[in-house]
Amino acid sequence: MISLQHLHFAYNKAVPILQDVNLELSPGRIYGLLGKNGVGKSSLMYNMCGLLFPSSGSCSVLGHTPSRRDPAFLQQVCLLPEDFEMPAMSIDQYIRLYAPFYPAFSSDAFEGHLQTFGIPRQQSLPALSHGQQKKVLISFTLATNARLILMDEPTNGLDVPSKRQFRKVIAGSLREDQSIVISTHQVKDLDSLIDEVLILEDHRIILQEAISSITEKLSFRQVMSLEETEAPIYSEGALKGYAVVAVNRKAEQSRMDMEMFFNAVMTEKEKILPLFNR
Amino acid sequence: MNFSFHRxxxxxxxxxxxxxRFYLLGIAALAGLLLVYMFFRAANGDFGFEFDAQEENYAFTMCFLTVVFGTMIFRQLGSKPQRxxxxMLPVSALERMSVAFLMVFILFPIVYTLVYFLCSGLVNLVDVHVLSHPNEWYLLNGEMEIKALTILMLTLPVVLFCAVWFRRLTFVKTMVMLCVPLLVFSFFNSVLSKMVVNNAAPSAPKGVEYSYWASTPFSYLAVVVKTPNVESDPQSFNVLLPAGQQWVFTLFLCLIPFLFLYLAYLKLREQEL
Incomplete structure (x- = not known):
């Protein structure tokens, strides 16, 4: 579905953003693109949808070259940007104007998402708060039924109940032929939502792994003292004792803590990455 | 080339x-400004708002305002969120360019013309019947408008190109882009023409002086000839290129707008964030 081979990208030659990025994404999955601020997550997504052009390497998305920005390609790719400006019009008028550009747009799905978010359809866009406008945009993005949906920091500006609604909407709208890539530095927001983790660091993807594979190899536990467990790879002080990430030698079932995992990878790369190198 | 009439x-x-809202307010503001200016001219001019003034104002303001409008046609590319x-909208660069072309080359001049004639018609009524100035109402006579349209057709492609190219201070940069090549061109044209005339000086009969007056490339070169011991004013001569050979310049001029339209299309296609 998406194939990036030896992709390099830089805004200017002196400061590379992406170097030798190789990535294969399959349909029917939700990918979480994680990384620190300014590491190049947005640039990677913009390369995938043709808003930025790679300086070298190849990028193929749904059989198209994104940099050509053919309408047939753009009809199948929808980007939810981090910053946006909505036009001064009603939601209805917005849909009447923008939806016809997407042949697979579903008004029913849009209506359903709006209801989940609790936004009345008759509202005028300028009368909505920034967070509410973002919910309209999220609803529109999902209702386009685009085969690739890219979301750049989608939970920024959403309050806590809205983040829960967001997870619910996303989880209920993925089709088999569709992929969703969610880029965020607020990794906790993606808990129990994503199928596969992509971690961008040092200008390249350092880890691409399914959640099931991560919990197979690592266990996430709460312990009262660090002596209770064999030497963990990573630990953090918690309200009651410690939260630890350890090698899962006994095939324990544990629920992955996305934030813990991300912090563990960032601080203990040398110990964690070899576990997943294929 | 990817074009769908539906899109x-x-x-x-x-x-x-x-x-x-921007267009409606713009039309209202335009009509207001035109009315204020025209009524001022009608009330304060010795002969009211004359036919020639109506004609000149129409041509000048149409050219200027169409250029201003043209520089704003891609303003959605100016800020990152809008860009x-x-x-990301599923349309091709050609469709985007066609809409811009229609708006700038056709719709704006038509709307401006309608607004101008509504205002000038109203002012002319007052001018004639209230202020008793016997002025005709200028309603296109085919002379000035053709010149204005020719200037527009030559400059608007450059304007469209600049509107895509420059994301900030588009109008200022566009005016510089339009004026600098014209100034450079006219400077070199006069310098080269003077050199041509000066080179011909040794072949002049004794005491006769040739001096450069004016020239248009591939069209004519005007020379002033001063003869000694002749009381009359110096005579001027136009050296004309035969009409059959002027097509070179005409073709060159005609190709410039197409070149810039194509460059604007390419620039639009290659837009990055």
Whole structure:
């Protein structure tokens, strides 16, 4: 579905953003693109949808070259940007104007998402708060039924109940032929939502792994003292004792803590990455 | 080349819907300013708002305002959030360019012309019947408008190119882009023409002086000839290129707008964030 081979990208030659990025994404999955601020997550997504052009390497998305920005390609790719400006019009008028550009747009799905978010359809866009406008945009993005949906920091500006609604909407709208890539530095927001983790660091993807594979190899536990467990790879002080990430030698079932995992990878790369190198 | 008439219409509708308030306020402001200016001329001019003044004002303001409007046609590319939305819309660069072309080359001049004649008609009524100035109402006579349209057709492609190229201070940069080549061109034209005339000086009969007066490339070269011991004023001569050979310049001029339209299209296609 998406194939990036030896992709390099830089805004200017002196400061590379992406170097030798190789990535294969399959349909029917939700990918979480994680990384620190300014590491190049947005640039990677913009390369995938043709808003930025790679300086070298190849990028193929749904059989198209994104940099050509053919309408047939753009009809199948929808980007939810981090910053946006909505036009001064009603939601209805917005849909009447923008939806016809997407042949697979579903008004029913849009209506359903709006209801989940609790936004009345008759509202005028300028009368909505920034967070509410973002919910309209999220609803529109999902209702386009685009085969690739890219979301750049989608939970920024959403309050806590809205983040829960967001997870619910996303989880209920993925089709088999569709992929969703969610880029965020607020990794906790993606808990129990994503199928596969992509971690961008040092200008390249350092880890691409399914959640099931991560919990197979690592266990996430709460312990009262660090002596209770064999030497963990990573630990953090918690309200009651410690939260630890350890090698899962006994095939324990544990629920992955996305934030813990991300912090563990960032601080203990040398110990964690070899576990997943294929 | 990827063009769908359906998407073109959708994009045109969107252009009107998104900018509706801007366009309506712009038309109202334009009509207001024109009325204030025209009434001022009618009330304070010795002969009211004369036919020639109506004609000149129409041509000048149409050229100027169409250029101003043209520099704003791609203003959605000016800010990052709007640029993302614009570039992610499933339309081709050709469709986007066609909408811009229609708006700038056709619709704006038509709307401006209608607004201008409504205002000038109203002012002319007052001018004639209230202020008793026997002025005709200028309503296109085919002379000045053709000149104005020719200037527009030559400059608007450059304006469209600049509107895509420059994201900030588009109008200022566009005016510089339009004026600098014209100044450079006219400077070199006069310098080269003077050199031609000076080179011919040794072949002049004794005491006769040739001096450069004016020239248009591939058209004519005007020379002033001063003969000694002749009381009359110096005579001027136009050295004309035969009409059959002037097509070179005409063709060159005609190709410039197409070149810039194509460059604008390429620049639009290659827009990045």
């Amino acid at each position: 073109f219409i959708l994009l045109l509708k969107m252009q009107f819907a998104v900018n509706r 993302i939305q614009a570039l």
